[in-house]
Amino acid sequence: MSAREKICVFYSIRHNFERVLENVRKRMPHAAITAMVPKGYAITARERSWVNDIVETERDKYTVKDIGAFFRLLRLARAGRYDRFIVLFASARHRILAGASGARVCECWTLDGHIVPLSRHALSVPIRLLCDAAVGRLWYWRAWLSVHRRRVRPRERR
């Protein structure tokens, strides 16, 4: 691993974030790790011990209505010129953020130490969303038909 590799770890729920920062530092002891945290986030001494730099985002939650704020977040992520961008959840928003960060490597690090590579392809997020929606609807209609068409038999109720 290059000693100069620049890594950004994007904030998530407190104890998850702490754990993943620790994992990143253990696996890449010489990397320059930046923790991207929401404004006003009280970083703990443990978290601080694993990172080289802390960058604060404008807010802690981003909604579709805050598209301007989201673009400012993207600009912040790109300004760091990171080699690797790490998120803790492979949600659509995190995929978009990681993909648009300009980092060569985008990954989702799970708490149990798994690393899921994230595609940087522009169409990967919409394709993924479409697939998820299709699978989800199939499951939903299966469950819906079951509860509306098949009743618990009286013998089972006794």
Place this chain on the structure above:
Amino acid sequence: MRLAFVDLVFCWPPNGGADVDLYETVRRLQDEGHEVHLFVPGLEGSWERGEFNPDDLPFPATRIPFTNRSLHPRNLVARFRQAVDAYRPDAVFVCDGFFLKPYVTLALSHYPCVARYYAYECAYGPTPELCEPDGTPQPSYLREPEPCRRQTVAGLKEHITHWRLNFWAREYLAARAFMPGYYRTVKAAFGNLRAAIVSNDIMAGHLEGLVADIRIFPGGVAVADYPAEPPPSKEANARKVILMTGRAEDPVKGLGVLCQAGERLARTRNDFEIRATLADAPRDADWLKAIGWQPRTRLVDEYRAADICVMPSLWEEPFGLVAVEAMAAARPVCASRVGGLKGIVRDGETGYLVAPGDAAALAERLAALLDDAGLRRAMGVAGRRVAEADYDWTQVVRRHYNPLLEDLAS
């Protein structure tokens, strides 16, 4: 005895009271001389289930890894049976879990099997919410399966169709809990239990006639970890701290009622501050402060800084651990007259009980406590005494678990 504990959602650090309850129970039983072992499924990529390091636990534990694809009843049952059979326990405790719990209970029914229920999952089964935000209870799945099944599917529609599955929804689909046959599995699991442990008589009532032996065990606290001194007397105009801990953002916990009571108090006085374990304060009021989610170690400091503790719940709290913690910290408790809280808080002795949702009554009781340092102190001392006698973990295990184990052994 060799005891196996199976928990389908255990995490450490804990995600909730059930994790703490299991941790303390297993630890104390080990201290009592029993051989114990915890079995937990670990779900790849999930922070909500099986997220712990066995080295962090003071007792032996096995994490059985699963992926989203492999987490289905047949595989879960086979792997748990294999792991537990290799341990050869004298009895099995099936602890927290949701829709997959009946399958595991059935698979391990060749052992004396005890199920621990922490909330109303025993009765509500596949219902996503136990009650409406105003506290109105949902129908019971055991008595009215059809509306429950429909309600659940409707409630999970957003999660399922967008395929954004939290562990609850994932387990619902994995267990095929929407199928009519699931009801039979649930009933059969109850029938095979040697005993069920619940937290209050409402839960016991749901299981009446289904389980041969129903026992009501309180939760506990490590009383020694909490400050034994009641709140110090403060000057009349000094700000007193009213503390609300637990899942304050959950509507059924009654923060809204507490805020209404705070508004009433703020009209006539400014000598109080309400602190709640919230990420953000829901309104702009100088008497309301969000202190964020606090780990257990820091929570003790919050209790130390508090003068009064509140638990204004709107639903039938299964137990009411927060009230017990407050009493262990020698703080008076103002709580709703619901569920397990009715048995924990002694009205007029260790605190006050008010009707759920009654902000005026809550404000009145809080005002009485704010006005009288002697009353706060006396109630705090009485609460501590009750906590030491009834809710200290050592007492809970000796008084409740040891007789159960003797019965299982016989």
